[in-house]
Amino acid sequence: MDKKTLSRDGTSLAYARAGQGPAVILVSGAMSTGGTVAPLAGLLAPHFTAFWYDRRGRGESGDTAPYAVEREVEDLAALIEAAGGEAALYGVSSGGALALEAAAAxxxxxxxxxxxxxxxxxxxxxxxxxxxxTxxxxxxxxxxxxxxAVELFLRLTGLAEEMIQGARQSPMWPAMEGIAPTLAYDDAVMGDGLVPRERLASLDAPVLSLAGSASPDWLRRAARAVAEAAAKGTYRSLEDQTHMVDPNVLAPVLTEFFTP
Incomplete structure (x- = not known):
């Protein structure tokens, strides 16, 4: 990350940008940093100014106690200001809940x-x-x-027990433990865990809710429910994709949706 901005509470946020055109800010999910969505940003850069950032408590960004979802909304407000005052948002997994909340706010x-x-x-x-x-x-x-804490999250995602124990022995485990406190942040962003239908109904911005055709049924149904609850919602399924979506498949869909 080569740029910094300050959130309202003084927290330093590290971000990067690429490309030219309308601003699109990419919001990562749990157990990840902005680097997770950097490949997608590169694919969007020919059409947009793509921004990706380390959410508070991760990577090169700072953190300020006590945590509240409102602080992460303020983080996005600071990034939107840095982007010129208006932006489109893309959020993956729990990052999607944060993106939706920012728009609803x-x-x-x-x-x-x-x-x-x-x-x-x-x-x-x-x-x-x-x-x-929780x-x-x-x-x-x-x-x-x-x-x-990391084990609890991995079980929640449906990872098999033998794979969790294998992950404990992997070189990535210390980094996963390092970011573990932010699992509470994503848990807070998800609220009670259910689709916030009334909140989504209040949105003025168009919403595109995506899912992979190879993902579990409950995730696909949840994605459809988000689109149905949003005032201007659309649902789309990406063929043969799982929760680990291929940026090369995703980028053309986002380019079409984000193009004015």
């Missing part, structure tokens, strides 16, 4: 695209599973059991 957002925001309305465990996750995550982080 009245930020100058022209359009919002989200990919598989994991609202639990149609998952087997539903809101109860989300509530249990309780156990809060306890693990309160006792600085970062590895346990």
């Amino acid at each position: 009245g930020l100058p957002v022209s359009r919002v695209a989200v990919y598989e925001t994991p609202f639990a309305d149609f998952s087997e465990g539903g809101a109860e599973e989300r509530a249990a996750y 309780e156990h995550l809060t306890e693990a982080l309160a006792h600085d059991r970062r590895g346990d």
Whole structure:
């Protein structure tokens, strides 16, 4: 990240930009930094000024206690200001929930695209599973059991137990533990874990909700529910894609949606 801006509470935010044209800000999900969406930014750069950033508490960005979702909305406000005063937003996974909340909060957002925001309305465990996750995550982080917190998140995503234990032995595990406290941030962004239908109905900006055809049924149904709840919502399925969407498949779809 080669640029910095300050959020309203003084938190330093690291970001990068590429390209020329209307501004599009990319919002990463849980257990990730802005580098996760950098390849997508490169593909959007021929058509837009693409911005990607480290959310607070991650990468090169700072952090300021206490955390609140409103602070992350203010972070996006600072980035939109740096982008010229208006921007489109793209959010992946829980980053999609943040992008939607920023638009609903009245930020100058022209359009919002989200990919598989994991609202639990149609998952087997539903809101109860989300509530249990929140309780156990809060306890693990309160006792600085970062590895346990990461395990809880990986289980929530449906990762098999043997793969979780394998991840513990991988070279990436220390970095995952380092970012573990921000799991609480994404959990807060997801609210009660259910599609915020009334909030989405208040949106003026067009919303594109995307899912992969090879993703679990509950994620695809949740993505469709987001589009149905938004006042100007559209749902689209990307053939053969999973939650780890291929930027080369995603970029043309976003380019079409974000083009004025």
